[in-house]
Amino acid sequence: MLDLISDYFRALYENTGWNFVIFYEQYEWDRFVEAIRVSLELIVSSLIFSLIVGVVGAWAQGSPVRAVRAFMAGYIQFFRNTPPYVQLLFFFFVLGNLTPQTDMGGYYEPMISNFGWAVISLSFFAGAFNVEIFRAGIEAVPTATREAAESLGYTRLQSYIHIVLPLAFRISLPALNNNLVNLLKTTTQAYAIAVPEMLYTLNQVWSDNVNVEEMMIVLFIYYVGLVAILVYGMHRWEMRMRVPGYG
Amino acid sequence: MRILTSFGAVAAAATLAIGVAGSAHAAAKGNARFQQVLERGKVVVGVKADYKPWGFRDPSGALVGMEVDMAKDVASTLGVELELVPVQSSNRMQFLQQGKIDLMIATMSDRSDRRKVVGIVDPNYYTSGTNVLARKGAVKKWSDLKGKPVCGKQGAFYNKIVSKRYGAKVIAFVGNAEAKQALRSGKCIAWVYDDSSIMSDLSSGQWDGFEMPLASEDDNPWGLAVPKDELNGIWGRFMSGMTYWWHASGRLMDLEKKWGIQPTAYLRHMHEKFSYEHGHLK
Numbered sequence: 073m074l075d076l077i078s079d080y081f082r083a084l085y086e087n088t089g090w091n092f093v094i095f096y097e098q099y100e101w102d103r104f105v106e107a108i109r110v111s112l113e114l115i116v117s118s119l120i121f122s123l124i125v126g127v128v129g130a131w132a133q134g135s136p137v138r139a140v141r142a143f144m145a146g147y148i149q150f151f152r153n154t155p156p157y158v159q160l161l162f163f164f165f166v167l168g169n170l171t172p173q174t175d176m177g178g179y180y181e182p183m184i185s186n187f188g189w190a191v192i193s194l195s196f197f198a199g200a201f202n203v204e205i206f207r208a209g210i211e212a213v214p215t216a217t218r219e220a221a222e223s224l225g226y227t228r229l230q231s232y233i234h235i236v237l238p239l240a241f242r243i244s245l246p247a248l249n250n251n252l253v254n255l256l257k258t259t260t261q262a263y264a265i266a267v268p269e270m271l272y273t274l275n276q277v278w279s280d281n282v283n284v285e286e287m288m289i290v291l292f293i294y295y296v297g298l299v300a301i302l303v304y305g306m307h308r309w310e311m312r313m314r315v316p317g318y319g
Numbered sequence: 320m321r322i323l324t325s326f327g328a329v330a331a332a333a334t335l336a337i338g339v340a341g342s343a344h345a346a347a348k349g350n351a352r353f354q355q356v357l358e359r360g361k362v363v364v365g366v367k368a369d370y371k372p373w374g375f376r377d378p379s380g381a382l383v384g385m386e387v388d389m390a391k392d393v394a395s396t397l398g399v400e401l402e403l404v405p406v407q408s409s410n411r412m413q414f415l416q417q418g419k420i421d422l423m424i425a426t427m428s429d430r431s432d433r434r435k436v437v438g439i440v441d442p443n444y445y446t447s448g449t450n451v452l453a454r455k456g457a458v459k460k461w462s463d464l465k466g467k468p469v470c471g472k473q474g475a476f477y478n479k480i481v482s483k484r485y486g487a488k489v490i491a492f493v494g495n496a497e498a499k500q501a502l503r504s505g506k507c508i509a510w511v512y513d514d515s516s517i518m519s520d521l522s523s524g525q526w527d528g529f530e531m532p533l534a535s536e537d538d539n540p541w542g543l544a545v546p547k548d549e550l551n552g553i554w555g556r557f558m559s560g561m562t563y564w565w566h567a568s569g570r571l572m573d574l575e576k577k578w579g580i581q582p583t584a585y586l587r588h589m590h591e592k593f594s595y596e597h598g599h600l601k
């Protein structure tokens with residue numbers, strides 16, 4: 073892959089001074105590819121976990137048990153009221169020191185890595201918003217529908233899984249779409265705890281090669297592209313899940 | 320074998336320049352500052368106040384340190400009083416440009432872009448390099464870092480060195496405070512940074528149980544500076560002569576020892592290079 077493009081980008085640098093070093097030098101190319109892998113892994117796992125948190129949380133929010141509802145309210149307040157950047161630092165530096173770790177001789181191998189903390193923190197952060205988004209969807213499902221399910225003998229969980237959630241999900245999708253796009257962009261903040269995703273890596277590349285402008289351009293194109301793909305996917309999903317005559 | 324380098328010629332020129340002070344040539348190079356220093360009977364030197372042990376405040380609030388001692392040498396050689404002005408990395412060159420100080424000895428790396436702004440005097444008086452701070456006994460040689468997590472600061476060029484040269488797994492944080500906290504809590508085996516800064520941390524007394532175990536790599540020479548237009552006048556050449564004497568006499572190595580700085584190969588090397596054999600006098 074690099075062989076195909078390296079000549080072009082090397083010539084571009086020599087002729088115009090535009091230094092896209094990641095496209096012609098093996099070491100920088102490897103770092104760039106690794107950054108793509110890490111950032112995609114981070115984005116996909118955060119998206120999935122935040123959805124799980126949202127679905128489970130929205131169900132727990134409607135629980136008849138008061139303690140569960142209070143817990144959910146507390147969780148949402150905590151994560152919605154603190155900046156994700158601060159949460160990352162808090163999780164990694166404070167909670168990270170309280171979790172078990174293995175002595176490796178001179179340093180400790182923590183049970184949860186910085187990548188792990190980034191996924192946890194970002195999923196819970198976006199999850200708090202997802203809970204509220206799903207709640208809006210659930211509340212939009214007519215009471216009559218729920219009562220109908222109940223009268224057919226559905227338990228609360230069964231009715232949530234089979235009746236309420238499928239309808240609520242469709243209503244929630246536009247807002248969910250927004251929040252997931254936000255989450256995707258927020259993953260760049262994981263650079264604060266040294267997760268080698270794209271911003272972290274390109275920051276190091278431009279420090280080493282003094283090519284800030286070029287790497288900024290790459291960074292922009294990368295995220296514009298990723299968000300475009302996500303939005304396209306969500307849009308397709310929305311279309312496929314459309315129930316004719318509903319909503 | 321001791322080598323008499325071209326610097327000998329510079330030192331000779333410095334002596335000569337002092338001898339011909341006031342001549343048309345020397346005046347054209349700008350000697351106003353040097354005259355002022357002698358007339359007011361005081362030399363104003365910019366030093367660091369927050370960089371132990373080069374320039375810092377002792378418990379009484381007085382500025383002390385290796386570079387402060389160097390400033391004292393300058394004043395006593397000139398036979399004038401010494402006034403110390405604390406400067407910071409971000410403003411030290413401006414202090415010199417604006418005439419607030421006559422001389423700057425403030426842990427400044429010698430770089431070509433800086434030479435365009437202030438008169439950096441040859442030879443360099445010290446050098447710093449890449450090193451690591453680690454728990455005592457954890458790291459013994461550079462190759463011990465292979466495959467191990469090493470903390471660093473984002474954007475520092477040391478990161479690439481240790482990962483490329485020694486295969487360390489660099490975990491770089493936004494600032495040094497975070498990186499050092501990560502080292503303290505054992506998230507990495509070492510913190511890679513500039514050796515002078517690490518020494519500064521070690522001498523702060525907050526790093527008991529830690530050490531700087533390796534031989535520094537990648538020399539990054541430090542330069543003291545005079546105002547740019549005085550570099551080739553009396554003042555600049557006088558400081559060249561001072562620096563030469565500091566190296567040749569072993570004064571810098573003594574100061575290094577006095578302030579508890581790990582002896583650097585650079586100073587030893589410069590000392591050997593600049594010492595005359597004086598064989599012809601015997």
